[in-house]
Amino acid sequence: MLELTGADVTGLLGKVDLVDVVREVFLAHANDRTVLPEESCLRWTNDQGESCRSLNMPGLVEIDGRRTAGTKIINASLGNPDRGLPRAGGIVLLFDVTTARLVCSMDAAHISAGRTAAVSVLAAELLWARPARSIGVVGAGALAEAHLDLALRRWPSVREVRLHDQVSERAVRLAERLGDTYRTVAFDVASSAERAVRDTELIIPVTTTTTGYIPADWIAPGTVTVNVSLDDLLPDAFSGADKVIVDDWSLVAADTTRLLGRMHRSGDVLPPPRHRTPADAGRPAPAVEVAAELCDLISGAATGRRSADERIVVNPFGMSLHDVAVAGKLYHDHLGGQDQPGRQDHLEPHDQGH
Structure with a gap:
């Protein structure tokens, strides 16, 4: 499994038009070319009385005939900034769509912030x-x-x-x-x-x-x-x-x-x-x-x-499809990740988005 640090991801994100990627994800979502399950959330209070949570946000999206599947796991503690730590951090995991095996792990912080900003910018441009x-x-x-x-x-x-x-x-x-x-x-x-x-x-x-x-x-x-x-x-x-x-x-x-x-x-x-x-x-x-x-x-x-x-x-509640699509763009277009044979050309009806 390929592993990318935050510095690796930051360098690659400069090569990607994030607004264009999130726009393509929304179009795929409109055309039922996505799978977007409910996210799961684990919440707890730590030994300092601070709120903590762990989100697991899976998704699958098909853009330009290529399917990308994966999940974002992102954890946060409200007390982290006072410790000199980012409030939230995590990883994006990409899956081989044929074997379901993990193929890549990426630091999630810059992907998450970038796609969130891209959705906001796109929404503003659509509605101002x-x-x-x-x-x-x-x-x-x-x-x-x-x-x-x-x-x-x-x-x-x-x-x-x-x-x-x-x-x-x-x-x-x-x-x-x-x-x-x-x-x-x-x-x-x-x-x-x-x-x-x-x-x-x-x-x-x-x-x-x-x-x-x-x-x-x-x-x-x-x-x-x-x-x-x-x-x-x-x-x-x-x-x-x-x-x-x-x-x-x-x-x-x-x-x-x-x-x-x-x-x-x-x-x-x-x-x-x-x-x-x-x-x-x-x-x-x-x-x-x-x-x-x-x-x-x-x-x-x-x-x-x-x-x-x-x-x-x-x-914008936040859709894991954007994280997965951005990570897939980095992996396939800039790291030489290859699609595997045996790709299906449809999503099972009970798995379709919406």
């Missing part, structure tokens, strides 16, 4: 009224840096980035690092989360909070909010949005801990149109109606923004 000039980011860790670095490389329109972190020194250091590279952008270290996001055209919260704090009235007309962390928005930010978009409804509906999943379980969320049942037609109007999944927008099955003033919230 015009290329963003101002971005508000809450949280100044590795995920914030991955988002801003990718966005600023792609969007010359951006003139202002507002950053807030509970540890202000982190926001200062990130602003300084990015400011050295992106000299046409003004970086403002905001004194509060409200100051960071109010009146910006794109809001990206990337924190570890489990308590919401962003209300609807912080979000200006026309703004796209990509709820990366999943718990930063308050319920009225969803109910006050003109559109709510998710990456994969089945993952949101199965979740018992994050806000939108909890709201669904309490009857406050209507699924996107192609996931609705006859019983949904007779329900009282819920607080939130999910308009579409991202794959529907990319495939043309659903329409995104209809007016420049719409407030749009994107709630």
